[in-house]
Amino acid sequence: MGYLAITLKQVGKLQEAERFEQQVLKAQTKAFGSSHPDTMRTMGRLAIIFSQAGRLEEAEDFGKQVLKAWTKTFGSSYPDTLRAMANLATTLRQAGKLQEAERFGHQVLKLRTEAFGSSHFNTIRAMGSLASTLREARKLQKAEDFGRQALNAWTKAFGSSHPTTIWAMGDLAITFREAGKLQEAERFEQQVLKLRTQAFGSSHPDTITAMANLAVTLRQAGKLQEAERFGQEVLKLQTDAFGSSHPDSIRAMENLAIIFSQARRLEEAEDFGKQVLNAWTQASSSNHPNSVRAMANLAITLRAARKLQKAEDFGKQVLNAWTKAFGSSHPNTIWAMGNLAITFREAGKLKEAERFEQQVLKLWTEAFGSSHLDTIKAMENLAITLRQGRKLQRAERFGQQVLKVQTDTFGSSHPESIRAMESLSITLKEAGKLQKAEDFGKQ
Numbered sequence: 001m002g003y004l005a006i007t008l009k010q011v012g013k014l015q016e017a018e019r020f021e022q023q024v025l026k027a028q029t030k031a032f033g034s035s036h037p038d039t040m041r042t043m044g045r046l047a048i049i050f051s052q053a054g055r056l057e058e059a060e061d062f063g064k065q066v067l068k069a070w071t072k073t074f075g076s077s078y079p080d081t082l083r084a085m086a087n088l089a090t091t092l093r094q095a096g097k098l099q100e101a102e103r104f105g106h107q108v109l110k111l112r113t114e115a116f117g118s119s120h121f122n123t124i125r126a127m128g129s130l131a132s133t134l135r136e137a138r139k140l141q142k143a144e145d146f147g148r149q150a151l152n153a154w155t156k157a158f159g160s161s162h163p164t165t166i167w168a169m170g171d172l173a174i175t176f177r178e179a180g181k182l183q184e185a186e187r188f189e190q191q192v193l194k195l196r197t198q199a200f201g202s203s204h205p206d207t208i209t210a211m212a213n214l215a216v217t218l219r220q221a222g223k224l225q226e227a228e229r230f231g232q233e234v235l236k237l238q239t240d241a242f243g244s245s246h247p248d249s250i251r252a253m254e255n256l257a258i259i260f261s262q263a264r265r266l267e268e269a270e271d272f273g274k275q276v277l278n279a280w281t282q283a284s285s286s287n288h289p290n291s292v293r294a295m296a297n298l299a300i301t302l303r304a305a306r307k308l309q310k311a312e313d314f315g316k317q318v319l320n321a322w323t324k325a326f327g328s329s330h331p332n333t334i335w336a337m338g339n340l341a342i343t344f345r346e347a348g349k350l351k352e353a354e355r356f357e358q359q360v361l362k363l364w365t366e367a368f369g370s371s372h373l374d375t376i377k378a379m380e381n382l383a384i385t386l387r388q389g390r391k392l393q394r395a396e397r398f399g400q401q402v403l404k405v406q407t408d409t410f411g412s413s414h415p416e417s418i419r420a421m422e423s424l425s426i427t428l429k430e431a432g433k434l435q436k437a438e439d440f441g442k443q
Helices: 002-010 014-032 036-053 058-075 079-093 098-116 121-136 140-158 163-178 182-202 205-220 225-240 247-262 266-283 287-304 310-328 331-346 350-368 373-388 394-411 415-430 436-443
Strands: none
Touching: 014 036, 014 331, 036 058, 036 079, 036 098, 058 079, 079 121, 098 121, 121 140, 121 163, 140 163, 140 415, 163 205, 182 205, 205 225, 225 247, 247 266, 247 287, 266 287, 287 310, 287 331, 310 331, 331 350, 331 373, 350 373, 373 394, 373 415, 394 415
16 A cells, blocks of 8 residues: 555655555554654655645654654664655755755765765765755855756766756756856756656656746746747646646646746736635645745736735735744745835835845845845845936946846846846936946947
């Protein structure tokens, strides 16, 4: 029955998998007790099912129980203990508890390196997992370094077409995307999609995941028609395979809602955004990270549709939820603060917008330094608010700084560099520096 549950989990049938695992757990606890290895392994598998289903509190609770039991019985360096620690780190990352997740991730990597060496597959897997956590924590250079190490190690061990190597390539592509390296991200994701399609076919879960990731990168690169084509295909495949209420189906709909919003198809974006928010809320709760993230995306769409009071209301709810869950210095909280500041600006509430954006810039700078991607984005937003408030000297100074960093980092033809150039040109024009503005406009 346990093996059947594993198979059901792998094909995304999480409710059936949970039902079987609960039966197995009950029988094993009765027969062997709660501290028997088989009982603990079943509990660990249940924790993973809860995590995949978005039930993160239950997953964390089970994960901590499992880790405590393995550690007490066999010590911290036992293989099952390390597996439990790694799974718990993944759950904590998904729940946004990034400091704890990173701490466990470093511990797993250290212990596995000591036990097995740096080239053992468990060690490499720990390296890749830690890279994902560092990416979520916006430590993008470290994430890229670990991601490259993992990819090189898998390639050396198994070759470029092995499933694990392809996973590492996909994870590194996401890190590239988050760091604004969109050409590298797209190139890697096209390769991942090609390899998975050749190996598994177009309807395999791993192929669909590759397609979904490519759609996100294309969206961020402004290639909205291609992004929508892939996004629609992903949604159809996920819905056909798992139904409309499965987490992967909801994520596919969420990505399409963002694509519609960026393409200014705001009625469709709002309709999809509301469906996504309702689906996540029904699947978990209104305070679950997935629900809060959906609310944040809907707020951005409402702002674009000039429904500014609704956007502000949602934005405040998102900020309060993230602050309550993670504190004021967590990346999700800072993003929420920045998004709410933009809504204030759009509504003409320039004092509130400037106050929030000053705070956002301060927090990003303290966390990551002045040249980090998120710091520069905060500086860019503050420059726009200052320009609208007629504080043109400061707006120009920030605009020049943003343009320099973006150009140095990505080159002059990158979308972010072009956007920074256009914004600075507007500021110069409003300051009466028409020749400079014209020169930037021609570039």
